[in-house]
Every structure is written in C-alpha cells, then in structure tokens.
Amino acid sequence: MRGVGVPRAEAGGDVERRKRAAGKESGRDINQRDRQKEKHGSFHSGVFSWKMRRRIPQSRAERLIAACRFALAVGSLGSVYFDRASNLPAFVFAMLIAYAIYALLVAIWTEASRTTSKRWILANHVLDMTFFGWVNYVGPSSPFFSYFVFGIICATLRFGRRGTMLTTLAATSVFIASSAASVPAATFELNRFIIRGAYLLVLASMLIFLADYHERIQRDLARIARWPRSPRRDQEELIDSVLREATSIFGARRAVLAYEHLSERFAFQGEWDSGAFKLSEIYEPNSADAVVSTSFQGEFVRGQLFLFEGTPPLLEEMNLAEIAGTVIAVRLDQFHAALQLQRGAVAEERVRVARDLHDFVLQSLTGVALQLRTLPRRMTENPEEARKRLVEVEQVIAAGQKELRGFIDDLRPEPDDFDRLERRFREQWEIDVDSEVSPVVHLLPLDTRYEIHAIVNEAVANAAKHAQARRISVAIDVEDGQVLVDVADDGRGFPFHGRYDLQSLIATNRGPVTLKERVSALGGSMVLDSSITGAHLEIRVPLSQ
Structure with a gap:
C-alpha cells in the first residue's frame, strides 16, 4: 500500500491494478497487455516509441557510451599516428582529430547534463x-x-533487441559496401574480409540474444511486480490471480499452490481449459511431473508452488521462480494479517457490545422484573401506587428499547466494504473500480469509517454519473493522524480545468457540492485536478474529528 494513496498521474493512465472488468483476466489478455506495453513502451526498453516526453533523464548507459567513444577515438588516432605505414591522407587524420574533439565534448556534456532527448540519442547514433x-x-x-x-554495442545498450538488429543490418551493409569500394579487386584480401564479416555477425547475434534476454527478464519481473498488492477479503480471488499470472509467465497449463498458515493447511489448483482459467481447492497436492517447483516462507505462511505441463525451465527461469515465490509469500502474509486484524476488531466490538448490554439494557430489565414481581400485592393494597409503578415500568422499558435500538444500529454491516462498492458500481454503471485499502483503515472508529465510505461513494458516483468514466481508482490510507483518500478517473473531467484546493473551490462555487460540504464539516482538505483526460481528487480528513 502506498503511503499517500494513488500517485498523481494522468487519470485513467496505466494504473494496472489487480482487477479487470470482473476482477479476472485470461492468459490471452495478459499476454496482449504485455505486447501492447512492449509496442508503446519506453525508449530504453528496446522499442522506438516517440509518443513520450521530449526530455528524459540522463542514463548511465549514455555516459558509458560517451566515455568509450572518446577512448576509442583517441586510441584510433594514436594507432594511426604511430603507424607510419598506414599512408592515410592528411584529411583523414584531420577528421579523426575532429571526431576525437566531438567525442570529448559529448562526453563532457553527457556527464554534466541531467537530461537528454530521444531525438538527440538517435541522431548521435x-x-x-x-x-x-x-x-x-x-x-x-x-x-x-x-x-x-x-556501434552495435551502443545499439544494445540504447535500443534493445530490435534496435540491435537494425543496427547490425546497417553496420554489415556499410562494412561490405565501404570495404568493397575502397580496395581494388587485385589487392582485395578476401580472407580478412570474410573473417571480419563473420566476427561482426557472431558478435551481433550474441548481443541481440543478450538484449532479448534482458527485455524478457524485465518484462517478467514487471508482471510479477503487478501481482495483487492490497489485501483481499476473498482468499480464492487472491489465489486465482497469483496462479493465473504464474502460469502465464512460465508458460504452464496447470499450477498448484500449497501452504500452511498457523495450524491451517490450504491447497489450490488452477488450470487452463479451453481458454478459461479454473480454480479449485484440492486435498493433497501431487508434485510429480512438475516442471517448476519453488518453496517460499513468509512471516506467517510457508509453502510451495508447482507448475505443470510447460517447458522445462532454464537456470534464469528458476531464479525467477524463486522471486515469484517470495512475492507470493508477501501477498499471502498481507492477506492473513489483514484477516487477523479484522477478526480482532470484530472480537473487540463483540466484547464492547456485551459489556454495554450488561451495563444498561440487562440491568434495566432486571429492575423491571423486580418491580413487576411486587405489582400483584400493590394492586390489592394500593391501586394508585400500583398504577404509578406501571407507568415507571413503561418508561424504563421505553428507555431500554431506545438503548437497544442504538446497539442494533452499531451492529449494522461494516461501512467500509469497498469490495461491495466495486461490485455495485460495476453492475449498475458497468465501470471498473479498483480500490486499495490499507488494513489499518478497518480499525478506525465506526463513525470515521462511515464518513470515509460516504466520501468515496460520493466521489465514485460523481465520476460515473457526470464524467462518463470507464475506470476509477481509489486508494485509502492512514498517515500522520490523517485519513488519505485518493480518487482518479479516466472520464472527461469537470466543466473547468486546472488544479484547485478546497478554499478556491468554495470561493468560486465550483466542484462537487456534497463532497465539499462533507470534507469541510470534518475539518479536512481537498485538492481537485481536472483535465480533459479525467479528474483526480486528493482528500485528507483528520482523525481527531
């Protein structure tokens, strides 16, 4: 869970959280999503995508290339200078000096500058x-x-597999053309030409493989990092998501997850069948014929992950499986820790209700019973006094009824069931609501939870009704004595655009009226950021209210 909720990003951006339209994705959806990321990814991941910022942070790779370029230029210049037999024209020597000066200036600028541009990198190449x-x-x-x-090594560091392939093709063509055109046929050394050409192609092939391997590892690690992070209230939903991603990453058709939590043992099996992923609970896992097997241990859980009907893994994939096991242990720890916190809160609430019932309602009923026991005698001895006693009994019963009604109100269903909120908006408005709720939110006072739930409900309803949003992300956390609520959507924003705080919204009579009133009444603050690509709300409510 992030410390301050959802980071400020373009509403509806690549907020790839743990659920899709119904909280589940097929393997085909996952692979298609990754191919889209690869197609439109970052410049340094090996794809030429220019639909990004013009300025990007300077990289270590560019500084290494600049330093090596200068060293290569100086080395070549020295070798030509001391090799008197080369008989190169004077203007070639001058061009080498100019290139060495250019390499030095680029190295100095790259080291001093904190940013660069993709156009400059490509032009430089x-x-x-x-x-x-x-x-x-x-x-x-x-x-x-x-x-x-x-040049080919530079392409590997800069552009990845595709850029290395294109650079290899260009370098080979230029090498063949320049070598053939510069030497007369009578003095052409065919053996040297073939050896150099083969050396160039072998080296390029190895670098292309290295770039492809690097991109694949980055892609798989990114997919593991996108596994569900917030604690789930539904255990099967969490297991389904984990096994679905695991089978997709390692190319397996079936996966088994078996683990222990305290004295409880769990075992689940997920299997792809006709394009659908089916999850079932099993009694005893069978690890025979598993192509991947990795154990994991967290603070509260320990177990094993088995993958079946896939390609036998290489060493790198086994290391990746260990990372996946560690992530699974963390996710399961989070789930069971949140579950224990909720159970503890429920038990504490039951103790409080039992104490209040004993101290108020039961004592009142006991007094009523004692007074009713004396009524028959009073009816014969002093009817007027008996009538007064009946009125008092009626008043005590009415007061007890009022107190009992208050206790019943306190036992209403939890107001912070955000999973139910997601389902309701998905069913009624056909929108995708992704929520990340810190476990500590469930331990807040009941009144505070009601207010937070009402704020979130109002913000999501506004985005669904008025902004025509298709995806809404919600994050709730507690930090420094404040409840942080962050809501972002991919709708059309408010009629006005820009960034406004609560005071400016009230002064200009803009923004959601109900939300402004709720936040103001709680002594909180709100920042609204509206654009044509969506809206983003940052709300802070002090716990002291």
Whole structure:
C-alpha cells in the first residue's frame, strides 16, 4: 500500500491494478497487455516509441557510451599516428582529430547534463554509424573495423533487441559496401574480409540474444511486480490471480499452490481449459511431473508452488521462480494479517457490545422484573401506587428499547466494504473500480469509517454519473493522524480545468457540492485536478474529528 494513496498521474493512465472488468483476466489478455506495453513502451526498453516526453533523464548507459567513444577515438588516432605505414591522407587524420574533439565534448556534456532527448540519442547514433562507414571507406585498416563493433554495442545498450538488429543490418551493409569500394579487386584480401564479416555477425547475434534476454527478464519481473498488492477479503480471488499470472509467465497449463498458515493447511489448483482459467481447492497436492517447483516462507505462511505441463525451465527461469515465490509469500502474509486484524476488531466490538448490554439494557430489565414481581400485592393494597409503578415500568422499558435500538444500529454491516462498492458500481454503471485499502483503515472508529465510505461513494458516483468514466481508482490510507483518500478517473473531467484546493473551490462555487460540504464539516482538505483526460481528487480528513 502506498503511503499517500494513488500517485498523481494522468487519470485513467496505466494504473494496472489487480482487477479487470470482473476482477479476472485470461492468459490471452495478459499476454496482449504485455505486447501492447512492449509496442508503446519506453525508449530504453528496446522499442522506438516517440509518443513520450521530449526530455528524459540522463542514463548511465549514455555516459558509458560517451566515455568509450572518446577512448576509442583517441586510441584510433594514436594507432594511426604511430603507424607510419598506414599512408592515410592528411584529411583523414584531420577528421579523426575532429571526431576525437566531438567525442570529448559529448562526453563532457553527457556527464554534466541531467537530461537528454530521444531525438538527440538517435541522431548521435546515426552520426556515429555514418562516420564509421566513411572512415572504413577511406582507410579499411584494423583500427577502424572496431568502430562497427562499438556501434552495435551502443545499439544494445540504447535500443534493445530490435534496435540491435537494425543496427547490425546497417553496420554489415556499410562494412561490405565501404570495404568493397575502397580496395581494388587485385589487392582485395578476401580472407580478412570474410573473417571480419563473420566476427561482426557472431558478435551481433550474441548481443541481440543478450538484449532479448534482458527485455524478457524485465518484462517478467514487471508482471510479477503487478501481482495483487492490497489485501483481499476473498482468499480464492487472491489465489486465482497469483496462479493465473504464474502460469502465464512460465508458460504452464496447470499450477498448484500449497501452504500452511498457523495450524491451517490450504491447497489450490488452477488450470487452463479451453481458454478459461479454473480454480479449485484440492486435498493433497501431487508434485510429480512438475516442471517448476519453488518453496517460499513468509512471516506467517510457508509453502510451495508447482507448475505443470510447460517447458522445462532454464537456470534464469528458476531464479525467477524463486522471486515469484517470495512475492507470493508477501501477498499471502498481507492477506492473513489483514484477516487477523479484522477478526480482532470484530472480537473487540463483540466484547464492547456485551459489556454495554450488561451495563444498561440487562440491568434495566432486571429492575423491571423486580418491580413487576411486587405489582400483584400493590394492586390489592394500593391501586394508585400500583398504577404509578406501571407507568415507571413503561418508561424504563421505553428507555431500554431506545438503548437497544442504538446497539442494533452499531451492529449494522461494516461501512467500509469497498469490495461491495466495486461490485455495485460495476453492475449498475458497468465501470471498473479498483480500490486499495490499507488494513489499518478497518480499525478506525465506526463513525470515521462511515464518513470515509460516504466520501468515496460520493466521489465514485460523481465520476460515473457526470464524467462518463470507464475506470476509477481509489486508494485509502492512514498517515500522520490523517485519513488519505485518493480518487482518479479516466472520464472527461469537470466543466473547468486546472488544479484547485478546497478554499478556491468554495470561493468560486465550483466542484462537487456534497463532497465539499462533507470534507469541510470534518475539518479536512481537498485538492481537485481536472483535465480533459479525467479528474483526480486528493482528500485528507483528520482523525481527531
């Protein structure tokens, strides 16, 4: 759970939380989502996507490339200077000096600058490859061949698998063309040309594999990181999500999760059948024929994960399975810890109700019983006094009835059932509501929970009714004596755009009236950020109210 709720992002952005339309995704949906991320991902993940910010943070890879470029330029310049047999024209030597100066300036700028741009990186790469082809054409000797190797390594660090493949194709074509055009046929050394070409292709193949491996590991780790983080009230929902992701990542058709919590033992099996994922509880797991088996242990749980009917894993995938086991242990720990907190809160509430019933209602009824026991005698001895006693008994019963009604009101269903809130809006408005609720929220006083539930209900209802939102994210946490409520949607926003606090909303008579009144009455604060891509509400309510 995040410390201050949902981070400020574009409403309806890539808030990939734990549920989809019905809280579940098929493996095909998961794979398609990852392919879309790869298609429109970040520049340094190996995909040429220009629909992002123009300025990006400087990277260690760019600083390493700049330093190595300068070292390579100085080394090539020195080798040509001391090799008198090279007989290169003077202008080639001058171009090498110019390139060394250019490499030095780029290295200094890269080290000093905190940001760069994708256009500059691409232009820098194209300029390098053009210079490498030209220098190989005018002087196809050993120092200059290393430039092509350097260019392919740069593509691996910058662009990933696809960029490395394109750079390899370009470098090979430029190398063949420049080498063939620069040397007369009579003096052309075919054996050296073939050896260098093969060396270039072998090195490029290894780098392409390295880039692909790096991207796949990053993708799988990102998918593990997206596993459900907030505690679930439904155990089967949590297990279903975990096993669904595990089978998708490791390419298995069936998974078994067996674990112990205190004295309880649980075992579940998830299996893909005709494109649907089916979860069932089993009595005894059978680990025979498992292609992946990893054990895990958390603070409260320990168990094993088995994957069946998949490809036998490599060493890297076994390491990934251990990471997955650790994440599963954390998720199960969170679930059972939240469950214990809720049970403790329920037990504490029952003790309080029993004490209040004993101290008030039962004592009142006991007094009524004693007075009724003396009424027959008083009716014969003093009818007027008996009538007064009956009136007093009636008043005591009425007071007890009022107190009992108050106790019954206190025992109403929990007001912070946000899972029920999600289902209601999904069924009535056909929208996806994702909620992350810190376990400590369930331990807040009853009145506070009612107010928070009412605030969330009003904010979600506004987004559904007036903003035509299709996805709404809700996060609730407690920090520094305040309840933090964060609501973001992907609707069309409010009629006005910009960022406003509660005072400015009240002064300009803008924003949701009911929400403003509730937050003001609780002594809280609210910040509203509205744009054409959605709205974002940040609400803080002090616990002292």
